[in-house]
Amino acid sequence: MTKHEGWIVGHISLHFDETTKNAHLFHLFVDPEYRRQGLAKIMIKSMEDHGSNLGAVSFSLFVVPKNNSARLLYEKLGYQENNSGHFSGIKYSKINQN
Numbered sequence: 583m584t585k586h587e588g589w590i591v592g593h594i595s596l597h598f599d600e601t602t603k604n605a606h607l608f609h610l611f612v613d614p615e616y617r618r619q620g621l622a623k624i625m626i627k628s629m630e631d632h633g634s635n636l637g638a639v640s641f642s643l644f645v646v647p648k649n650n651s652a653r654l655l656y657e658k659l660g661y662q663e664n665n666s667g668h669f670s671g672i673k674y675s676k677i678n679q680n
Contacts, residue, residue, distance in 0.1 A: 584612075584621055591616040594625040598636045605633030607643040610652075622655060630678075639678050644671035 584592035595609040607629055612621050630641060643661065645652050653663075653672070661674040 584616075584625060586616065589613075592621045592625055594629050596629045596633055598633060598638060603637055603639040605629070605636065605638035605641050607641060610643075622652075623659065626655075626659060634678055640675055641678065642673060642675045644673055647672050 583590055583594075591613040593609060593611050594607060597606045597608065598604075599606070607626065610622060610625065612625075630638075633641060641661070642664075643656065645656065653674075656674050657663075659676070660679070661676045664673040664675050
């Protein structure tokens with residue numbers, strides 16, 4: 583969670599699977615007034631660090647196909663499209679480099 587002056591302006595969640603050692607990122611949201619300021623990148627990096635501390639060997643997430651700005655961000659952060667959709671989303675994954 584990211585706050586500004588006491589208000590929540592961003593949120594992200596992580597689910598760690600002990601069996602597969604995959605950390606799945608979800609519920610990423612940044613208030614529209616605070617977008618394009620690097621908050622999503624900071625939150626993703628923070629969750630990746632948390633996942634690494636839990637023992638994650640990989641990360642995954644789903645994104646709505648029309649969300650091009652999010653897709654570009656994930657790709658800049660090293661995520662690759664897996665072409666295996668979930669519901670109406672596109673799956674991205676990344677191998678842990680830590």
